[in-house]
Amino acid sequence: QITSTEGMTFVVPPGHITQAMYYRYLFADLLPKSVKRLIYLDADIICKGDILPLWQTDLQGRVLGAVRDWGEAKSCERIGLKNGRYFNSGVLLMDLVKWRQQKLTQKLFQWLDKVVDTKILWGDQDALNGVIDGAFTGLPKKYNCIVINNTVLKAEPDDVIVHYIDYVKPWHIYYYDSDEKKLYWQYVKKSLWSDLKPQDGNTVETVLLTARLLHNRGEYQKAASYYEAVLKYLLRDKYF
Known part of the structure; x- marks a missing residue:
């Protein structure tokens, strides 16, 4: 249980990401020294297969293993990495012994304090890559398959x-119909939260996304009601 974020005053990128993304830095300090290895998974993930082989991966002396990120070249250029290797931090196989030995948590906080918000787009992920600088063990893509809506x-x-990155998630009503969306709801139905319903949007963008989705389904009357809501908002009910 994270009870304090004292000292964690560094940048939180705008959008759907929160300060909680930095909590993965704290595992080595919060967990008993007897915990030597850890698999970290983001919350927007479906695990649909056996992860024992992931757990047994030889890290070859590295502090962590991760899957290289989609669009890594731009990220390397943005934060100044010369090696051309940049990983996604949504799935991490972590050697906590080496993490503690290298005092990696302190180095990450120092990197964030130094960089501030001049280059940071992906928060914890940018800092991890900035400090580790390519010295990670690459994992097969199947252990962090990145999907983005539509x-x-x-x-x-x-x-x-399967990792649903970006701000539109499969639990949103406006996530486009796809096999990935079906997969998410298949697992919801198997869970303790099987009665969950898709979340509606509350911004012009998300309402328009919902309207387009309903239109593509052929549900024209429902789509029209969402378009009407946008018009009412934009015209401030002047003509309604």
């Missing part, structure tokens, strides 16, 4: 871990 980034049948 794009070419899709899951494959043999993917073990």
Whole structure:
């Protein structure tokens, strides 16, 4: 249980990400020294296969293993990495012994204090890459398959871990119909929260996304009601 964020005053990127993204830095200090290895998973993840082989991965003396990120070249350029290797921090296999030995938590906080918000776009992920600077063990893509709503980034049948990045999530009503969306709700139905319903949006953008989705489904009357809500908002009910 994280009870204090004292000292964690560094940048939180705008959008759906919160200060909680930095909590993964604290595991080595919060957990007993007997805990030597850890798999960290983001909350927007479906694990649909056996992760024992991931747990047994040889880190080859590195402090962590991770999957290289989509669009890593731009991220390397943005934060000044010369090695061309940049990982996604949503799935991490962590050697906590080496983490403690290297005092990595302190180094990460120092990096964030130094950089401030001039280059940071992905918060904890940028700092981890900035400090580790390519010295990580690359994991197979199937252990962190990145998918983004309505794009070419899709899951494959043999993917073990599916990661729904970006701010539109499969639990939003306006997430486009896809196999990835079906996969998420299949697992919801198996969970303790099987009665969950998709969350509606409360911004012009999300209402428009919902309207387009309903229109694509052929539910024209429902789509029209969402378009009408946007018009009412933009016109401040002047003509309604």
